[in-house]
Every structure is written in structure tokens, then in C-alpha cells.
Amino acid sequence: MSRLEGYAAFFATRRSMDYDPPRLLPLSELDPEELEKYRKLLGELGRLRRQAMGGQHEHGEAHHDLGADAFAGNPFQFPPGESVTIICSEVPEDDLARIRYSDPASLDYIDLYKYSDLGALFEVHGHVRAANPRSLVTRRVLRELQEDDLTTHLVLLGGVDWNVITRRMLGIIGTPVLQVADWDDPRGPHFQVAAGGRTEAHYTVVEQVDDRAELVEDVAFLYRGRNPNNRLRTLTICNGMYARGVYGAVRVLTDETFRGRNVEYLRDRFGDAEEYSVLMRVRIQGGHVVTPDLTDPGTVLHEWPDHAA
Numbered sequence: 001m002s003r004l005e006g007y008a009a010f011f012a013t014r015r016s017m018d019y020d021p022p023r024l025l026p027l028s029e030l031d032p033e034e035l036e037k038y039r040k041l042l043g044e045l046g047r048l049r050r051q052a053m054g055g056q057h058e059h060g061e062a063h064h065d066l067g068a069d070a071f072a073g074n075p076f077q078f079p080p081g082e083s084v085t086i087i088c089s090e091v092p093e094d095d096l097a098r099i100r101y102s103d104p105a106s107l108d109y110i111d112l113y114k115y116s117d118l119g120a121l122f123e124v125h126g127h128v129r130a131a132n133p134r135s136l137v138t139r140r141v142l143r144e145l146q147e148d149d150l151t152t153h154l155v156l157l158g159g160v161d162w163n164v165i166t167r168r169m170l171g172i173i174g175t176p177v178l179q180v181a182d183w184d185d186p187r188g189p190h191f192q193v194a195a196g197g198r199t200e201a202h203y204t205v206v207e208q209v210d211d212r213a214e215l216v217e218d219v220a221f222l223y224r225g226r227n228p229n230n231r232l233r234t235l236t237i238c239n240g241m242y243a244r245g246v247y248g249a250v251r252v253l254t255d256e257t258f259r260g261r262n263v264e265y266l267r268d269r270f271g272d273a274e275e276y277s278v279l280m281r282v283r284i285q286g287g288h289v290v291t292p293d294l295t296d297p298g299t300v301l302h303e304w305p306d307h308a309a
Helices: 002-011 032-053 118-131 147-151 164-172 243-254 259-270
Strands: 084-088 137-140 153-157 177-180 190-195 198-203 205-209 212-227 230-240 276-285 300-304
Touching: 002 032, 084 118, 084 147, 118 137, 118 153, 118 243, 147 230, 153 164, 164 177, 164 230, 177 212, 190 212, 190 300, 198 300, 212 243, 230 243, 243 259, 243 276, 259 276
Parallel strands: 084 137, 084 153, 153 230
Antiparallel strands: 177 190, 190 198, 205 212, 212 230, 212 276, 276 300
16 A cells, blocks of 8 residues: 555656656645545555455455454544544754754755654554555644644644644643643643642652653543534544653554553443543553553543543
8 A cells, every 4th residue: 555655646746757857745745636636546546456456365365454343433543535634743953953864964864853752653653544544644743734734633642842733722622631841840740630629730750760760650641522623523632741651642542452442441431422531641661651551440540521421
């Protein structure tokens, strides 16, 4: 499919031939008319590919439609053909300047270094692409956003410090969870929940190990609701106080071991609620994120709405 995506993108615009030699333009450089042509070409090529495969793997085993089976009911599966935009935090220029190969003038320039929460982006991008083979899935940082991006299915990665869209959306949606980026607080930044006339703070757990701070437990936030810019599309926020919290929030829905039970938990807990959010613990062991199991007592710190069936 990756090769077919390249073919579709190349033939979606005559501008591919404006170079010597011809080149493949990134999707971010295509205009709306070219993007629509790309979607149609990719859909046609995908159908031809499925017909050619005849529902079989090359060794004759029965072919399983992962889009229909493995991802059924997952919030990261969207109606076929509807575009998805993943908006990620961008590393500040001062920090980016210290990263080798982040300078476009470098012969070994790597564009992906500009993305903060790169682990979470890599995880969710691959999952969304696999779950939505007929949809255009685009990754963006703020300065690359186009008008039409904001009215697609939105997946926001990262917190209020670096992701302006996350900050603005949290100010629009109705969840009682607030991210407090107070780095002067002795206990560090935290999530704050206002409910029942009182306010409760949820902090990360940091331990001192050999004269250095080690993150033992992060706090992650998962929100799902309607996109305020287009009520026929969705908004998903995966957030954390630190990068591993963002990654943990994503893994709730992508980890092959836990996603099934976590999706079932969300379905049982919130039913057909138009929007919901979960604040949870994310344990870090040996430097590695342990995927949150929402069914495990103590993982969930707060749920909203609390009256959902």
C-alpha cells in the first residue's frame, strides 16, 4: 500500500513533472483539488490491489481484513474515506537547534526531528493508517496547518506548553480536567480536576536516583468527543505531563495486548456518550512505559461524565 500511496500522490498533480528529474510532492504541498484526486486514485488502486490478491496471501493462507476485525469499535477507526489530521507539538527552536541533523541545510536533514512526542506520533500514525486504509492521514505541526485540516477528524498529541491547538481545545470542550503547567510548584506540573465543588490535583511521581530525577509515574489524559470545528467529525486528545504520559495515553488504544479490553471498558463505561474523558496513571519501569490497563483498579484517576452508563 505504501507504494500505491506514492503512485497516487505522484499522479494527483501535474506539478510532479515540474522538476528534473520528476519528484514526489509531500501531501502537505498538495492543494484541495489535488488532495481529492489523490484520495480517488488511492481508493481505485486499493480496490484493484484487493481484487488482484483475491483475498489470499501469497502462500495461500486466508487473508484477514484487519480493518474490519482487529480495529472494530476502536476510537481510532473512522468512517472509510474521511480524512484524519494528527497535530503534534513542535520542539522549540532553541531546543531543535541542539539536535543534530535538524537543520534543513544539513545533508543528513531529518524532518521528523521537529516533532515533540515523537514516540507517540510514530505509534498513533501507524495505527491510524492501518485502521483506516482508505483515508488520508496527515501529520502536522502548528505552522504547517491548513484551513481544511481543522475540520477533519483531529488527533491532538501533547500538552498545553507546546501544542497550542490542545490548549485552545481544552478551553472549548466541557471536561472538568485542566492541565496546570506550573513548573515552579514544588511538586511539579499536574492535572487538576474540578468536581463536586472541590478541586483535586493529580501529580506525577518522580524519584531521585543517583543524583538525578527519574520519572516513575506520569499522569495521562484521554479525551474523545465531537470536533468543535465540525460536528460531523471527532476530536481525540492524548496528553500527559511528560512525553511518556502522552505515549501511554496513545497506547491505551493501540497496544495489541490491551486495546481490546480498554475499548470494551470505555464502551461499557460511557456507552453512547457524545464525549468522555479519562485521567489515568502511567507507570514507567526501567525507563519503559507500561500500557495503562483501564480495568486494573488504581489506573483510572478520574472519569467524565461520571453519570454515564
